[in-house]
Amino acid sequence: MLKSLIVKEVKDLLRDRKILFAMIIMPLIIYIGMGAAMSSLMEQSIKQVEETVKAGVKIALLNEDNGPWSKTFIEYAEKYWNATIIQINTTNLNKALNTTESLGLRALYIIPPGFSANISNEKPGVIQVYFILHDLSITSMGLLSVYNNIVSGFSKYLSSIIITRTAKVNPAFAMAPITGKTQVLLSGTIVSANLVQALSGQLFVLPVAPMLVIGYATSIAAMSIGVEKEEKTLEVLLSLPIRRRDIVLSKLTGSLLISLLASISMLIGFSYYMRSMTSIGANSTSEATQISMTGGIFGLIGVPGLILYVLSVFFAVFLASTLGLYLGSFGENVRSAQSMVGYIWIIVFFPLYMAIFTDFALDPLAKILAISVIPFAAPLVVLKAFLSGKIIYGVISIASSIGLLALIVYLLTKRFEGEKLLVGKSKRKKKSAFFKFGF
Amino acid sequence: MSNVVEVEDLVKIYPGNIKAVDGLSFTVREGEIYGLIGPNGAGKTTTLRIIATLLKPTSGRVEVAGYDIVENPDEVRRNISYLPEEAGAYRNLTGVEYLRFMAELYAKSKEEAERMVKEAIEISGLGDKIYDKTSVYSKGMKRRLLLARTLMVKPKLAILDEPTSGLDVVHALHVRNIILKYAKEYKVTILLSSHNMLEVEYLCDRVGIIYKGRLYTEGKPNELIEEYKASNLEEVFAKVVGVHA
Numbered sequence: 001m002l003k004s005l006i007v008k009e010v011k012d013l014l015r016d017r018k019i020l021f022a023m024i025i026m027p028l029i030i031y032i033g034m035g036a037a038m039s040s041l042m043e044q045s046i047k048q049v050e051e052t053v054k055a056g057v058k059i060a061l062l063n064e065d066n067g068p069w070s071k072t073f074i075e076y077a078e079k080y081w082n083a084t085i086i087q088i089n090t091t092n093l094n095k096a097l098n099t100t101e102s103l104g105l106r107a108l109y110i111i112p113p114g115f116s117a118n119i120s121n122e123k124p125g126v127i128q129v130y131f132i133l134h135d136l137s138i139t140s141m142g143l144l145s146v147y148n149n150i151v152s153g154f155s156k157y158l159s160s161i162i163i164t165r166t167a168k169v170n171p172a173f174a175m176a177p178i179t180g181k182t183q184v185l186l187s188g189t190i191v192s193a194n195l196v197q198a199l200s201g202q203l204f205v206l207p208v209a210p211m212l213v214i215g216y217a218t219s220i221a222a223m224s225i226g227v228e229k230e231e232k233t234l235e236v237l238l239s240l241p242i243r244r245r246d247i248v249l250s251k252l253t254g255s256l257l258i259s260l261l262a263s264i265s266m267l268i269g270f271s272y273y274m275r276s277m278t279s280i281g282a283n284s285t286s287e288a289t290q291i292s293m294t295g296g297i298f299g300l301i302g303v304p305g306l307i308l309y310v311l312s313v314f315f316a317v318f319l320a321s322t323l324g325l326y327l328g329s330f331g332e333n334v335r336s337a338q339s340m341v342g343y344i345w346i347i348v349f350f351p352l353y354m355a356i357f358t359d360f361a362l363d364p365l366a367k368i369l370a371i372s373v374i375p376f377a378a379p380l381v382v383l384k385a386f387l388s389g390k391i392i393y394g395v396i397s398i399a400s401s402i403g404l405l406a407l408i409v410y411l412l413t414k415r416f417e418g419e420k421l422l423v424g425k426s427k428r429k430k431k432s433a434f435f436k437f438g439f
Numbered sequence: 440m441s442n443v444v445e446v447e448d449l450v451k452i453y454p455g456n457i458k459a460v461d462g463l464s465f466t467v468r469e470g471e472i473y474g475l476i477g478p479n480g481a482g483k484t485t486t487l488r489i490i491a492t493l494l495k496p497t498s499g500r501v502e503v504a505g506y507d508i509v510e511n512p513d514e515v516r517r518n519i520s521y522l523p524e525e526a527g528a529y530r531n532l533t534g535v536e537y538l539r540f541m542a543e544l545y546a547k548s549k550e551e552a553e554r555m556v557k558e559a560i561e562i563s564g565l566g567d568k569i570y571d572k573t574s575v576y577s578k579g580m581k582r583r584l585l586l587a588r589t590l591m592v593k594p595k596l597a598i599l600d601e602p603t604s605g606l607d608v609v610h611a612l613h614v615r616n617i618i619l620k621y622a623k624e625y626k627v628t629i630l631l632s633s634h635n636m637l638e639v640e641y642l643c644d645r646v647g648i649i650y651k652g653r654l655y656t657e658g659k660p661n662e663l664i665e666e667y668k669a670s671n672l673e674e675v676f677a678k679v680v681g682v683h684a
Contacts, residue, residue, distance in 0.1 A: 231527040231528075231529070231530060232523065232525045232526050232527035233526070233527050233528065233529060235488075235493060235521075235523040235526060236521065236522075236523060236526050236585075236588075238492075238493050239491045239492065239493060239516060239519065239520075239521035239598075240516065240541070240544050241513070241516040241517040241544060241545065242516075242544060243513060418495075419493065419494045419495055422488075422493055422494070423453070423494065
């Protein structure tokens with residue numbers, strides 16, 4: 001008896017083409033595709049960093065020491081890192097940073113006065129590194145590591161010299177004769193490298209919240225049309241003295257309100273999460289207060305950026321709801337309507353992560369534009385556009401979302417105007433079609 | 440007496456070249472109760488759905504209250520009220536909320552909508568259950584609610600697909616009386632389909648027997664009984680369908 005029941009159950013599920021496609025075919029396509037895409041994106045980022053290193057890094061140097069050990073540092077950087085050192089003559093940090101940026105360089109090294117004297121006296125010498133960051137991408141973070149590695153590499157290099165030359169030396173000093181102090185200029189704010197690492201980590205978590213909200217919104221929208229079919233209310237609804245456009249509008253307004261509530265709820269919750277995480281990443285209390293109180297990454301993009309970000313999330317959620325309603329209309333009941341949108345998170349996930357891997361400062365224009373016009377990437381594109389100061393991409397991204405939204409609303413209205421919404425499109429055998437149409 | 444429904448040479452072919460309606464022609468006069476009867480798959484529901492503007496004809500012409508269903512579907516919908524064979528109500532709404540929602544779509548004022556709701560509550564005979572969510576309704580209760588919804592707006596044409604489907608004898612009788620009342624007292628034209636020949640004989644002024652999408656015979660029930668030398672409409676139906684099967 002149990003065997004018969006199981007056979008019936010399996011047959012019923014496997015013969016449903018939508019379930020077969022959604023549950024068995026899609027995962028194969030998705031995870032293979034996702035794995036390939038992610039590794040390719042990661043490889044591209046690593047390659048970009050490697051090529052930069054191979055071509056030789058360019059460093060702005062403010063040498064306030066001019067002693068023998070600072071000269072050793074220059075020789076080391078030139079010899080082992082193929083570095084081009086451009087010396088800057090100013091004592092003002094802001095001026096030095098402005099000069100570095102205007103020269104198109106990404107890092108400013110400051111060797112303070114007394115650097116050589118300290119090392120000669122067996123005291124650690126300090127090299128300050130200011131890294132100019134325009135994006136929190138893998139490539140940018142990789143380059144940040146490269147510039148840090150120059151200092152740590154020099155420390156090891158110097159260590160071997162000291163140990164070779166001096167018979168009796170303080171072991172602690174010999175092991176680490178150089179201390180690197182790295183700070184990052186991000187969106188006009190100087191923050192610690194640790195905080196930047198924390199913010200970069202947040203960036204990877206950032207798509208999770210929109211993905212969840214978008215997933216739920218899509219599912220709810222698909223269910224709303226699936227329920228109409230399953231509960232047999234659609235036929236009456238379509239015969240009422242209401243224009244098809246109004247039915248679509250009312251369904252979309254419902255989705256819109258849910259999208260709005262979902263976006264607000266997500267932003268409140270996520271801002272709290274971001275603040276908490278940034279407090280952990282921040283070095284000092286003042287830094288934590290400075291950045292975390294304004295919501296981590298959100299604190300760096302300012303009010304206009306935040307407004308555009310909220311809009312981008314709202315349009316992404318609204319777009320997903322509309323898409324859910326459209327795709328759900330192809331289902332015959334709640335189960336099949338939801339299976340139609342079960343994997344919609346993939347078309348949200350991919351663009352968002354592609355945006356993370358894209359460096360808005362280093363990548364070619366065509367790549368940045370391509371990412372910007374993918375609608376579901378909008379929340380990340382807006383964020384990165386503001387971080388890199390290239391706001392236009394954020395605007396393009398939102399415009400693209402609105403464009404696709406208009407297209408889906410048009411298709412949805414057409415679908416409600418036609419009869420396929422009610423009877424579907426069947427090219428099955430005569431017997432099953434008769435059964436389906438019920439005449 | 441003018442025609443509320445005019446169907447002329449109607450053809451409906453579904454994808455897959457499935458011909459559901461094949462050159463069907465008939466008219467329904469104002470205030471008349473017209474019954475479409477036929478076996479399963481004869482094309483009754485498809486015809487009613489076309490008249491209700493839910494499906495588009497492949498060819499032929501259908502007019503309701505003088506409006507072409509293809510050219511003026513919005514006008515047609517203002518003149519009809521349709522009860523599908525398998526219809527449901529929004530499960531999270533109470534019966535009265537459902538009726539109010541529907542009434543507001545037809546009524547010109549709030550007062551008129553409330554009058555409709557009050558009347559529908561009476562038609563449905565659901566009593567206090569009308570304030571319960573429809574998710575707890577039995578099939579029969581839902582059917583009564585939906586019929587009340589269909590008739591409360593006093594449309595020019597009520598299209599009822601198997602109106603007493605799922606109802607027990609007592610409630611089916613109640614529904615039939617309501618249908619008769621609305622047709623006679625409020626001059627609502629009714630086009631219905633049914634498998635229940637006794638019901639059709641009791642309710643309909645005229646009936647059309649369709650089979651394989653075509654109209655095989657049409658007339659007043661008693662005239663058909665006489666013409667086919669039968670004792671009731673069921674025998675007429677069996678003879679017509681038997682001859683053409």
